[in-house]
Amino acid sequence: MMARRKRGAGLIIAAISKPYTLLTVLVENASLQSHNSFGIEARTRYLAAVTAVDDLREALGDARVHGLPRLVIGGGSNLLLTRDFPGLVLLMQNRGIELLSEDAGAYRVRAAAGENWHGFVLHTLAQGWPGLENLSLIPGTVGGAPIQNIGAYGVEVESRIESLDAWDIAAGAVVTLEHAACRFAYRDSVFKHEGRERYIVLAVTFRLPKNAPVHAEYAELKAELAARGVQAPTPRDISEAVIAIRARKLPDPAVLGNAGSFFKNPVIDGEKLEALKVFYPGLVSYPQGEGRHKLAAGWLIDQAGWKGRSLGAAAVYDKQALVLVNRGGATGEEIATLARAIQADIRTRYAVELEPEPVWV
Ligand SMILES: Cc1cc2nc3c(=O)[nH]c(=O)nc-3n(C[C@H](O)[C@H](O)[C@H](O)COP(=O)(O)OP(=O)(O)OC[C@H]3O[C@@H](n4cnc5c(N)ncnc54)[C@H](O)[C@@H]3O)c2cc1C
Numbered sequence: 001m002m003a004r005r006k007r008g009a010g011l012i013i014a015a016i017s018k019p020y021t022l023l024t025v026l027v028e029n030a031s032l033q034s035h036n037s038f039g040i041e042a043r044t045r046y047l048a049a050v051t052a053v054d055d056l057r058e059a060l061g062d063a064r065v066h067g068l069p070r071l072v073i074g075g076g077s078n079l080l081l082t083r084d085f086p087g088l089v090l091l092m093q094n095r096g097i098e099l100l101s102e103d104a105g106a107y108r109v110r111a112a113a114g115e116n117w118h119g120f121v122l123h124t125l126a127q128g129w130p131g132l133e134n135l136s137l138i139p140g141t142v143g144g145a146p147i148q149n150i151g152a153y154g155v156e157v158e159s160r161i162e163s164l165d166a167w168d169i170a171a172g173a174v175v176t177l178e179h180a181a182c183r184f185a186y187r188d189s190v191f192k193h194e195g196r197e198r199y200i201v202l203a204v205t206f207r208l209p210k211n212a213p214v215h216a217e218y219a220e221l222k223a224e225l226a227a228r229g230v231q232a233p234t235p236r237d238i239s240e241a242v243i244a245i246r247a248r249k250l251p252d253p254a255v256l257g258n259a260g261s262f263f264k265n266p267v268i269d270g271e272k273l274e275a276l277k278v279f280y281p282g283l284v285s286y287p288q289g290e291g292r293h294k295l296a297a298g299w300l301i302d303q304a305g306w307k308g309r310s311l312g313a314a315a316v317y318d319k320q321a322l323v324l325v326n327r328g329g330a331t332g333e334e335i336a337t338l339a340r341a342i343q344a345d346i347r348t349r350y351a352v353e354l355e356p357e358p359v360w361v
Helices: 053-061 117-127 219-227 235-249 270-279 297-303 332-350
Strands: 027-031 043-050 070-073 085-092 097-102 106-112 161-168 173-178 199-209 257-261 267-269 285-289 292-295 314-316 323-326
Touching: 043 053, 053 085, 085 199, 097 117, 106 117, 117 235, 173 199, 219 235, 267 270, 270 292, 292 297, 297 332, 314 332, 323 332
Parallel strands: 043 085, 070 085
Antiparallel strands: 027 043, 097 106, 106 199, 161 173, 161 199, 257 323, 267 292, 285 292, 314 323
């Protein structure tokens, strides 16, 4: 059992596991509108809230859901629901944050999958545990963070993950996956591939280094810190600057439905980059090593004239071409159609393939 803590921001931490068993209630024909940040009205045949591993066992063991497809939802901030879901949605709502140990080099902290990600980041900073500050204000849950290896302002979450605990559907047991087994890559992990049907993340263990230098190299972050007169930023300074930048440039899903960046930044080889630069001298690219270059997907889409364009209630955000938004009442299929039109146009113009970041269901 985990210790109960209460800290300044009013975050109340409950236990990860329950000492008793409750009968899981499968809700039939449930709306998913408040469980996806696009705000799309899709329904699921069954929905079960998971507050502990016992809930999972019961929901998965219920005869009504045998043979049906499953979908795990945390905060629903990286999901595109293109249709009603004909199976069981497991809504991760287990809570708990625990300091496992502290040594000269780092704090080891475990957090339950259902914890709100940004609330967790603020909690670590309030405790004086550095390392997650660049990832402030990313929506979603702790359990959702490793799935696409969230990243922002020069830091990817995998650099702070030691291991994670997951329900292994094949084994019918809780297993611990060490960092290497998660096969993290740019916006990718084993949980987007063969692990997708197999693992349900229950908790993540972070190793937060005490003396690692802060990451303030990212140009936008540097400029924000300079504007605030901060010369030697602390992790809290970084967090505050990141929050300010994100609040300015990204739409709040509570106001305008969206899933953040809709496409990954494509990576191409040097030969192709040089060929493209002949036609597009202003092309934005970042060297990745081994002759590979990352292109800014937002720049490609913006240059192709998509900013602000719409298809029904689905639109390209007028301040940031990489974000697709639901202007109100859009269906998932409308957003998918807009996304496919952008992909086709980018393919024709630049011979570059744009891969969507959110998971399509
Ligand atoms: C405004 C905005 C800004 C964003 N900015 C960023 C950013 O800067 N960087 C970035 O990387 N992402 C960003 N995102 C995307 C998103 O917030 C992250 O990917 C987030 O980690 C998703 O977590 P979630 O709990 O909402 O996952 P969900 O959307 O609920 O699920 C996403 C996928 O993960 C799976 N999943 C979720 N929880 C679990 C679990 N416990 N076990 C197994 N599978 C699970 C789901 O089945 C699904 O396949 C942004 C999104 C928005 C709306």
